[in-house]
Amino acid sequence: xxxxxxxxxxxxxxYLNKVKDIVAIPSVSSDPERKDEIIRCAKHLKNDMADAGLxxxxxxxxxxxxxxxxDWLHADGAPTILIYGHYDVQPEDxxxxxNTPPFEATKVDDRLYGRGVIDDKGQLYIHLxxxxxxxxxxxxxxxxxxxxxxxxxxxxxxHLDDFLKENKDMLAADCVVVSDTGMFAKGVPSIxxxxxxxxxxxxxxxxxxxxxxxxxxxGPVDNPANVLVRMLAKLKDENGxxxxxxxxxxxxxxxxxxxxxxAQLPFDEEEFRKESVGAPGLAKDDEFTVLEQLWxxxxxxxxxxxxxFTGEGAKTVIPAxxxxxxxxxxxxxxxxxxxxxxxxxxxxxxxxxxxxxxxxRMHGGYxxxxxxxxxxxxxxxxxxxxxxxxxxxxxxxxxxxxFVHSITNILNSPAILLGFGLPDENAHAPNEWMDxxxxxxxxxxxxxxxxxIAKRT
Amino acid sequence: xxxxxxxxxxxxxxYLNKVKDIVAIPSVSSDPERKDEIIRCAKHLKNDMADAGLxxxxxxxxxxxxxxxxDWLHADGAPTILIYGHYDVQPEDxxxxxNTPPFEATKVDDRLYGRGVIDDKGQLYIHLxxxxxxxxxxxxxxxxxxxxxxxxxxxxxxHLDDFLKENKDMLAADCVVVSDTGMFAKGVPSIxxxxxxxxxxxxxxxxxxxxxxxxxxxGPVDNPANVLVRMLAKLKDENGxxxxxxxxxxxxxxxxxxxxxxAQLPFDEEEFRKESVGAPGLAKDDEFTVLEQLWxxxxxxxxxxxxxFTGEGAKTVIPAxxxxxxxxxxxxxxxxxxxxxxxxxxxxxxxxxxxxxxxxRMHGGYxxxxxxxxxxxxxxxxxxxxxxxxxxxxxxxxxxxxFVHSITNILNSPAILLGFGLPDENAHAPNEWMDxxxxxxxxxxxxxxxxxIAKRT
Numbered sequence: 053x054x055x056x057x058x059x060x061x062x063x064x065x066x067y068l069n070k071v072k073d074i075v076a077i078p079s080v081s082s083d084p085e086r087k088d089e090i091i092r093c094a095k096h097l098k099n100d101m102a103d104a105g106l107x108x109x110x111x112x113x114x115x116x117x118x119x120x121x122x123d124w125l126h127a128d129g130a131p132t133i134l135i136y137g138h139y140d141v142q143p144e145d146x147x148x149x150x151n152t153p154p155f156e157a158t159k160v161d162d163r164l165y166g167r168g169v170i171d172d173k174g175q176l177y178i179h180l181x182x183x184x185x186x187x188x189x190x191x192x193x194x195x196x197x198x199x200x201x202x203x204x205x206x207x208x209x210x211h212l213d214d215f216l217k218e219n220k221d222m223l224a225a226d227c228v229v230v231s232d233t234g235m236f237a238k239g240v241p242s243i244x245x246x247x248x249x250x251x252x253x254x255x256x257x258x259x260x261x262x263x264x265x266x267x268x269x270x271g272p273v274d275n276p277a278n279v280l281v282r283m284l285a286k287l288k289d290e291n292g293x294x295x296x297x298x299x300x301x302x303x304x305x306x307x308x309x310x311x312x313x314x315a316q317l318p319f320d321e322e323e324f325r326k327e328s329v330g331a332p333g334l335a336k337d338d339e340f341t342v343l344e345q346l347w348x349x350x351x352x353x354x355x356x357x358x359x360x361f362t363g364e365g366a367k368t369v370i371p372a373x374x375x376x377x378x379x380x381x382x383x384x385x386x387x388x389x390x391x392x393x394x395x396x397x398x399x400x401x402x403x404x405x406x407x408x409x410x411x412x413r414m415h416g417g418y419x420x421x422x423x424x425x426x427x428x429x430x431x432x433x434x435x436x437x438x439x440x441x442x443x444x445x446x447x448x449x450x451x452x453x454x455f456v457h458s459i460t461n462i463l464n465s466p467a468i469l470l471g472f473g474l475p476d477e478n479a480h481a482p483n484e485w486m487d488x489x490x491x492x493x494x495x496x497x498x499x500x501x502x503x504x505i506a507k508r509t
Numbered sequence: 510x511x512x513x514x515x516x517x518x519x520x521x522x523x524y525l526n527k528v529k530d531i532v533a534i535p536s537v538s539s540d541p542e543r544k545d546e547i548i549r550c551a552k553h554l555k556n557d558m559a560d561a562g563l564x565x566x567x568x569x570x571x572x573x574x575x576x577x578x579x580d581w582l583h584a585d586g587a588p589t590i591l592i593y594g595h596y597d598v599q600p601e602d603x604x605x606x607x608n609t610p611p612f613e614a615t616k617v618d619d620r621l622y623g624r625g626v627i628d629d630k631g632q633l634y635i636h637l638x639x640x641x642x643x644x645x646x647x648x649x650x651x652x653x654x655x656x657x658x659x660x661x662x663x664x665x666x667x668h669l670d671d672f673l674k675e676n677k678d679m680l681a682a683d684c685v686v687v688s689d690t691g692m693f694a695k696g697v698p699s700i701x702x703x704x705x706x707x708x709x710x711x712x713x714x715x716x717x718x719x720x721x722x723x724x725x726x727x728g729p730v731d732n733p734a735n736v737l738v739r740m741l742a743k744l745k746d747e748n749g750x751x752x753x754x755x756x757x758x759x760x761x762x763x764x765x766x767x768x769x770x771x772a773q774l775p776f777d778e779e780e781f782r783k784e785s786v787g788a789p790g791l792a793k794d795d796e797f798t799v800l801e802q803l804w805x806x807x808x809x810x811x812x813x814x815x816x817x818f819t820g821e822g823a824k825t826v827i828p829a830x831x832x833x834x835x836x837x838x839x840x841x842x843x844x845x846x847x848x849x850x851x852x853x854x855x856x857x858x859x860x861x862x863x864x865x866x867x868x869x870r871m872h873g874g875y876x877x878x879x880x881x882x883x884x885x886x887x888x889x890x891x892x893x894x895x896x897x898x899x900x901x902x903x904x905x906x907x908x909x910x911x912f913v914h915s916i917t918n919i920l921n922s923p924a925i926l927l928g929f930g931l932p933d934e935n936a937h938a939p940n941e942w943m944d945x946x947x948x949x950x951x952x953x954x955x956x957x958x959x960x961x962i963a964k965r966t
Contacts, residue, residue, distance in 0.1 A: 248724060248727075250724075250825070252823045252825070254823075259786075259788040259789075260786045260787050260788045261786070261787025261788075262787070264786065265908065266808070266810045266812060266836060266838065267705060267707075267838060267906070267907045267908025267909055268803070268906070268907050268908050269785075269786065269803070269907065270705075270803070270808035270810050270838045270907060271792070271794075271799075271802035271803050271806050271808045271838070271907065272778075272781075272786075272791045272792055272793075272794070272799040272802045272803060273786055273788065273791065273792060274788065274790070274791065274792035275810045275811060277810075277811035277812075277813075277814050278741075278745070278809075278810065278811050280814075281738050281741040281742050281811060281814075282742050282745075284735075284738040284742075285738050285739050285741075285742030285743075286742075288735070288739075321729075324729075328726075329716075329717045329718070329721065329726065329729075329730055330717050330718025330719070331716040331717045331718075331730065331731065331863055331864065332716075332862060332863060332864060332865055333731070333861070333862045333863040333864075334729045334730065334731065334863065335728070335729055335730060335731035335863055336729075337728075337729070342728075342729040345728035345729045346725070346726070346727070346728050346729060349728055351723070351727035351728045352735075353723045353727050353732045353734075353735065353827055354732060354734035354735050354738060354816065354817070354828075354831075355723060355734075355817050355818055355823070355824060355825060355826050355827075355828070356734075356816060356817040356818040356819045356824070356826075356828070357734050357737075357738075357814045357815060357816040357817065357819070357831060358814060358815060358816075358819040359811065359813060359814040359815075360811070360812050360813040360814065360834070361812055361813040361834060362813045362814070362815040362832065362834075365871065366709045366711075366812070366834065366836070366871040366872055367812060367813070367834075368707070368709070368812060368836060369812050369813075370810055370812070371811075371812070371813070374811075374814060375819065377817070377818060377819075377823065377824075379723060379823070379825060381723065381724060381727045381728070404790070405789060405790045406788055406789060406790040406791065406792055407788065407789060407790075408789055414822065414823040415823055449724070449725070450724045450725050450726065450727060450728065451722065451724025451725050452724055
């Protein structure tokens with residue numbers, strides 16, 4: 053490994069420049085007028101993948117943006133990994149808030165600023181650098197590699213599922229390495245082994261035919277806004293627990309080991325309240341710490357409320373309708389479909405006969421949970437440890453990444469979320485940046501990963 | 510009285526034409542571009558008041574639209590009544606929905622259509638006709654009369670209070686007759702002896718500094734929309750009773766007599782649900798009928814709700830803020846100020862320490878309740894009975910008329926709400942109409958009123 057690591061350390065500048073080059077292509081997938089840039093970016097990436105030593109390069113067509121494919125499959129008998137990343141980026145708006153031009157990656161001290169530097173272009177080049185270093189130093193890889201870099205992650209990976217289904221055999225792998233997540237904090241190399249799922253609903257409560265005057269009608273009319281509020285309040289009990297019968301049935305118990313791991317992370321609840329949330333207080337839980345609440349406990353949040361008169365001043369109206377958007381973050385092993393059924397059943401049960409309630413299932417997403425004792429996972433953990441020279445923290449995330457479930461489920465492979473972003477790198481905001489230490493140590497981590505996986509088989 | 514009644518019956522056409530003439534002046538007080546029409550209307554009215562026999566006619570200036578004053582004060586030793594009405598009207602929008610031109614009063618069978626025919630121009634001419642009939646038939650009135658017709662009722666009577674305060678002595682009267690209300694139904698001559706009051710609030714719940722991602726933050730953050738819903742749900746108990754401590758303390762008990770009176774009115778709860786409300790069901794109350802709920806029981810209605818994402822689709826946001834507009838209809842003898850204090854106190858008590866809550870008192874209004882055993886009230890009841898040849902129903906209204914409290918309170922006189930509108934005459938909507946039977950019998954009622962009041966003193 054020494055040669056490989058030396059190679060990487062000697063070529064840092066080169067890969068930094070490669071990131072700058074690709075950041076200069078504004079591959080904003082949400083902007084239809086930049087379709088040409090998307091294609092230009094995919095082709096540019098394909099060339100750099102070839103340069104890194106990958107073969108069979110192709111822009112795989114989809115009904116949307118192409119997926120760039122490449123592989124190297126000459127390690128007979130060795131395992132195969134599939135690397136996932138994306139080359140499309142978020143829009144640069146609001147562009148006025150950028151301190152450097154968004155599509156002109158700019159190094160300031162140990163940071164590189166620019167749209168897409170960390171999400172996800174920089175992370176793609178971590179992989180390309182590791183591949184190149186192996187080929188240049190060893191002439192080959194100790195395992196087989198397949199790569200897919202998609203162009204629609206920022207707009208919901210809408211054609212990824214079909215692509216995976218149609219190319220199941222081509223993409224078959226022992227493990228999928230997803231490089232689109234982050235570390236817990238600077239100096240805390242980490243692997244994300246759990247994500248929460250999601251079940252999102254809209255409730256529309258309809259009472260009277262039209263808005264009514266609260267003087268002439270107030271009393272015998274069951275105001276839909278009052279009804280909605282009454283129903284929403286019944287979704288949680290007095291202790292803040294979700295009151296939908298059966299909701300907690302499949303919720304995984306936290307292990308003592310996990311709780312100890314979390315407790316050792318550099319996390320201050322009061323600082324979180326003050327700096328990250330900015331609220332007068334947190335919703336304390338007698339049984340769970342804040343990190344446990346964020347990562348391992350399901351939630352029920354009202355995401356939107358609308359009814360009646362919301363302008364300045366007073367209008368004495370009984371609204372004909374009231375609307376709420378309600379979503380639940382789910383944890384292993386909650387099934388969003390089952391939760392949807394339980395939710396609907398409970399809503400029907402608590403709907404009074406004074407109104408009609410329409411329930412719309414907006415979308416759902418599965419939780420994700422790695423088996424941390426699985427050899428591939430251990431390999432990943434060990435490789436990060438070797439690169440950063442620090443124990444790898446096992447962390448989870450409160451959010452959902454829908455495509456992770458697609459990948460693992462459709463391809464029937466375990467996934468490892470091995471990313472090198474930091475939580476404050478403004479992934480979807482102005483002044484997105486990438487920490488260069490993590491960029492360089494990330495390359496070394498991936499280089500070690502091949503070694504560690506090969507060693508274990 | 511026979512001559513007077515004969516006179517009125519012989520001059521119906523004339524007064525119908527007078528209403529048509531004044532409806533032709535578009536005195537829309539909410540439209541600043543029609544200020545000239547307001548003045549033209551006030552002058553036109555002043556001339557018709559002079560023609561009816563009133564004296565000391567004057568357009569009393571206010572910072573807004575003038576109040577037209579007139580009197581006749583030659584019945585030494587007899588009581589004095591003050592007649593209140595308004596000559597301004599609602600806008601004609603949406604004008605496309607009118608079947609006849611809004612400012613060209615049009616007789617169709619026994620109805621007169623046009624903007625302001627019933628609210629309130631037709632009712633003004635009921636009084637002028639009665640006055641004229643007395644003067645033409647008897648040469649004098651049996652009591653003293655003062656008249657104020659204001660020009661800002663449809664925009665909240667904003668300068669009325671000051672005018673009343675500044676002219677307290679000039680306006681002193683034994684009783685105020687307000688002609689701006691209605692009857693229970695066609696064929697049910699009625700006097701409104703009670704109105705509900707109002708206390709209106711806005712609640713703003715503020716939690717995090719800004720909107721947060723429900724994945725990254727859901728759980729330990731007490732979502733302001735969830736908090737708002739929780740708090741609003743606590744404003745009523747499981748039986749639909751308002752849960753603010755002390756709220757019912759001053760609520761008047763209904764008398765058996767009132768309940769019997771209401772029960773005799775032609776009112777069908779199922780028809781009300783279906784035709785007037787159009788909801789699947791009503792908020793039934795074990796103790797009170799629908800009419801009792803509408804007229805004599807306080808309410809708590811959410812008039813507006815707003816938080817987070819309310820557009821199409823799903824956004825996984827924890828909103829930084831949530832807003833509700835909440836109002837209570839109050840009944841005798843609830844004081845809106847006291848209710849405001851109780852509400853604020855309770856809100857403070859149920860506010861968790863995870864958010865800040867701002868309470869804004871929007872506006873309040875006092876209930877109104879006539880003493881139905883008072884001689885003036887009995888006189889009014891008897892006069893309507895004589896004209897319509899049917900027992901006068903004693904009814905109440907669920908709404909509030911803020912100026913009624915101003916008049917009775919500032920002038921320290923009882924008020925009688927003696928109006929001849931019907932609930933379905935589209936007072937604030939296109940195709941406003943006036944029932945001509947009620948117009949003609951209204952004139953006779955007012956003519957009898959003078960006689961009945963004079964008799965009792």
